[in-house]
Amino acid sequence: MVDLSAVIITKNESRRIQRCLDSIRWIPEIIIVDDQSSDETVTICRRYTNSVIIHPLNDDFAAQRNIGTQAATRQWVLRLDADERVPEQTRRAI
Numbered sequence: 001m002v003d004l005s006a007v008i009i010t011k012n013e014s015r016r017i018q019r020c021l022d023s024i025r026w027i028p029e030i031i032i033v034d035d036q037s038s039d040e041t042v043t044i045c046r047r048y049t050n051s052v053i054i055h056p057l058n059d060d061f062a063a064q065r066n067i068g069t070q071a072a073t074r075q076w077v078l079r080l081d082a083d084e085r086v087p088e089q090t091r092r093a094i
Helices: 017-023 041-045 061-071 088-093
Strands: 004-010 029-034 052-054 076-081
Touching: 004 017, 004 041, 004 061, 017 041, 029 041, 029 061, 041 052, 052 061, 061 076
Parallel strands: 004 029, 004 076, 029 052
Antiparallel strands: none
């Protein structure tokens, strides 16, 4: 098993987040840092992980990513945006 965490920051990404999460199902730890979404983003994310942190962005993307990284328990961290996917070739390489 790969010693990897994935960190995704979100805000009202219900239209895109599921495709992202589907592409990283194989990662043992997925952490979401959500900027108080008003759509179904958090509900969708909780289908994939219990590690959903609600935290206001306050115009500080770096802080959001750092919150997720600090919550990670694995040796390596993969940071993604909600509209990104991990292709199969990348998965095999990792």
